[in-house]
Amino acid sequence: MPKFQLLSTDKLAHAAAYGLLSWLTLWGFARWKGRATVYDGLLTVLTATFIGAMLEYVQFRYFPDRMFEYDDMLANAVGALLGWWAFVRFLPPERVAAWLKALE
Numbered sequence: 001m002p003k004f005q006l007l008s009t010d011k012l013a014h015a016a017a018y019g020l021l022s023w024l025t026l027w028g029f030a031r032w033k034g035r036a037t038v039y040d041g042l043l044t045v046l047t048a049t050f051i052g053a054m055l056e057y058v059q060f061r062y063f064p065d066r067m068f069e070y071d072d073m074l075a076n077a078v079g080a081l082l083g084w085w086a087f088v089r090f091l092p093p094e095r096v097a098a099w100l101k102a103l104e
Contacts, residue, residue: 010072011072012075014052014076015076015078017079019079019083021083022080022081022083023087025047025048026083026087029044030100031100035096035097041084041088044080044083045077048076048077048080049073052077053076056073
C-alpha cells in the first residue's frame with residue numbers, strides 16, 4: 001500500500017508542473033481571445049486534472065514497478081488550481097491587455 005504524503009518534494013514538483021501548465025494555458029487563452037474568462041480557467045483546471053489522472057493510470061498500467069497514486073493526482077489538481085489563482089491574482093485583465101497590445 002503506498003504512503004500518503006502530500007508535502008514531499010515529489011508532490012511539490014507535481015503541483016509546480018501543473019501550476020505552470022495551467023498558467024501557460026490561461027496565458028494562451030488570453031493571447032488568443034484577448035482575455036481569459038472564468039470558463040477558460042475552469043476548463044483548464046478540469047483538463048489538467050484529467051490529464052494528470054490519465055497519466056497516473058497509464059504509468060500504472062503500462063510501466064512495471066510504477067504505482068497509481070491518488071496523492072499525485074491531488075497534487076496535480078491543487079497545482080492546476082494554484083496556477084489559475086496565480087494567473088488571476090497577479091495578472092489583472094488590464095495588465096494582460098497592455099502586454100498583448102505591446103506584443104502586436
